[in-house]
Amino acid sequence: MRVLVTGGSGLVGKAIQHVVEKEGRGKEEEWIFLSSKDANLMSMDETQKVFRKYQPSHVIHLAAMVGGLYKNMKFNLDFLRNNMYINENVLHAAHEVGVVKVVSCLSTCIFPDKTTYPIDEKMIHNGPPHESNFGYAYAKRMIDVQNRAYFQQHKRCYTAVIPTNVFGPHDNFSIEDGHVLPGLIHKAYIAKKEGEPLVVWGSGTPKRQFIYSLDLARLFLWVLREYPEVDPIILSVGEENEVSIKEAADAVVHALDFKGDVVYDTSKADGQLKKTASNAKLCSYRPDFYFTPFQQALKETCDWFVANYDTARK
Structure with a gap:
């Protein structure tokens, strides 16, 4: 079993590498972590x-152009x-060399904007995604179609996971x-270093489910x-x-021991107010999984960022 990980130097790739090295790899598993330096996958x-x-015999496909709300809105x-x-290049190349299983990474932002909650795996294609990131959402939806x-034409076991908001060490900490x-x-x-207020973009009311990158790596x-x-x-x-988002900001303030004022800039867009996802299918397979x-x-993420501030992506 030779596993090739695209996007291996990113947030989830680094987490998978950590779990494989620290918590044990399977018998006769070989792991290769690719970065953009190894190949331009476009x-x-x-x-x-x-x-x-x-x-490779197996592929974890993480490579993607990614970004936050405001970068998506612009590009x-x-x-x-x-x-x-x-996605087309990776899946086609995998098929050409006989890869037996590909696990690609999607996102809950691919789900329809107008929907009922909680969203589940059967609802991906039920309507247009939120207008703020429709480009990314449609590109990711097509992985499920592919x-x-x-499978229909070649009986390939190519599948995908849909994580909620991932965070952890080795993230991209860019403010913009x-x-x-x-x-x-x-x-x-x-803000703590300069003695300034912490300015949170938006109203703080949108809600998100956050998953720690190391937990996601174990599930991958x-x-x-x-x-x-x-x-x-x-x-x-x-x-x-x-x-x-307000609760998340409060948690960051606590984790970094920030003592200043917190201000909400409501002139900034909130994006989707919620995208609550059901993990019932996961629980049916892994009822014992500990998050x-x-x-x-x-x-742990804040401590890592502070310790690695000079080299962290930002």
């Missing part, structure tokens, strides 16, 4: 070359085109382009090794663990 030629070089076309190129087509939690961590760090390995379906599976904490408590995971 190029079919470069993608085919790297797959022919390593001849919907780029998110659509670049991710469609990457997986079904590869990153996701909400790492952006808040970086802003709070700077279970999906790779044991999950039998082509249909995707949501990987998330339960609905009862949903956190508002790291949010406060503990956030403290």
